[in-house]
Amino acid sequence: MISRLYIDEKVKDEPAALTIQERLHTIPATVVTDASRVHEALADSTDPVAQGKRVLFLTRNRGPFLRKCPGTRSYICCGYHILNIGTYCTMDCTYCILQAYFHPPVLQYFVNQEQLYNELDHLFSLKKPPFYRVGTGEFTDSLIWEPWTELSKTLIPYFASQDRIVLELKTKTSAVGNLKCITHNKKTIVAWSLNPPSIIRSEEHGTASLKARLAAAAQCEAWGYPLAFHFDPLIIYKDWENDYRQLVRELFATVSSKNIVWISLGSFRFMPSLKQIIRKRFPKSKIIYGEFIPGLDNKMRYFKPLRIEIYKKMVAWIKELAPDVVVYFCMEDEEVWKETMGFVPKDRGGLPKMLDDSAARFR
């Protein structure tokens, strides 16, 4: 939980900053003239990565809110766009890339939201490209901010007002209360990252249980939202076959495949610098001791035949219960696609098109 609030002097009077301060009025707050004050406060901590999860810094986004997901040329990218509402996360997954991505990692929420909505207006007004997928869950979890910001209450209707762009809210929480009774026009996809309960227990600290995530998904389905699921990161361990198979069964026993826009599969991969962080912060975790090799993007990945094996099985289990659902890989190459799916995305117009088409079906 948040134990300290810092507010960037330049944004202290922004409406979003005032609302959050009011909601967090019991927490000590300090107005700072620049971010280095916040960083200094974290640097003294014995575990700045953990401390950064308890310190909330309200500031402005100096860059654009909307940007293209960087992807890499070596693997097939889905052509996603990131809506950068804030950074970092209050939960604490062993494998979270954000631990190594920000220096130092700190919860930042961007309150200069006029700019955010201006950028959205501009995007909505464009005629090209015909479709667009935007997500808030790349540098943070999409729904952790809800208790203090209620962002979804504004963002979802905003996207509902147009027909060309979908918003994906990706989460490991069950914080969907604010999504009730909101006009969404099926332009918001609510998505969960899933892993078997044993992995959630050992590696996804502070996240909602599988049961709670699936119950939240069923709730959103009942409210008419399209859903998506991300089996990412897939982790290879002793009982992975049984556990993932059971997970797929539970998913389709809870929600209807008809309401699933897409399912992604991504095996655990990490920047080399994350290994030391995991070793230090989670000494009991074994996930970094798989057969990892340096990938073409310099991230560590499971040796390819191992990836292909887990993907093949996952695809088969999913297709057995949901033959029509769109399954795709996050950052894999043509060989993996061909071996596991029997086709490569470019045969079907490319991965971005496959996903755009799937999202466009939900009207």
Place this chain on the structure above:
Amino acid sequence: MKYDDKLVPILEIDTEDNMFRLSLEPDPNSLIAAIQSVGLINPPVLRQKEDLRYRIVCGFRRISACRHLGWHEIDVRLVVGDVSELDLFELAILDNRSHRAISVVEQARGIQKLEPYIPSENRLETLASLLGFPVNKKVFQKIRALGRLPEPVLAEVLNNTLSFEAAVHLCPFSPKEALCFLDLFKGLKLSQNKQIEIITLVQEIAMREDLWIKKVLQSSDIKSVLERPDLNRNEKGSLLRAYLKRRRFPALAKTQERIVKALKALRLNEHVHIIPPPYFEGGPYTLRMTFKNQDDFSKRLKTLDAIAKNPDLKKVLEPY
């Protein structure tokens, strides 16, 4: 600081009290002959304790040598008056540094002993200037970590059996585990990077297979490598590393073995080489061909043509 020069019975010196000792167990041998021939020129510095025995501040080796020579009494300089422990530590360190550079092991032990006395705000700078290491947080942390290692391991750092960086890698292990690694390294001749590689591989194998470090290090496969009389220490090191890599990365190792076999079946010669992409992750294969003249060039093309028709080429290009 005030001193009393005094003759003190050796038995009244508490030689078990290591409070101000930075070096490992003192080896008096090098001093015995010198003291025997010219006497004790530079008297040790002592401080009287509450139990009235004497604590050594400087001169552990000198006192040890005198004991070996059977002396009963010894000239000392006794620190008197109100002097803090930190001042005495500084004296001990400066005495050491006055006649030689202090070792990294002594720096580690110095950090361990002095840290509690020095406020955290300027700890790094103060310790660095006292103990003679660079003012660098990373260096400081590494040297400090060494202080946790058992003495036999530290002794081998000084003997160069174990590199400084490898010793730092041993710091997270229990003393018993560190000693197991030490036993292994004593029987091998390895560069710093290879020592670190072995430590990492063993630790990761232990994690993967849910085994104690000791169990991995004492596995029969490792023993059989170490006990081979036909290999020198270098060869044993190479064989051990290869074994550990195979155990740590079994699927990759199997693929590599298959590829080696398939490449052999292609009957390449020393002029034509096929190099698979790193880790078979994707990316191009490399063909390397050498030739001296046009005739050579034509011969190589024939070899390439034969390779292209060889069904084993598929096994190389589709490794899994």
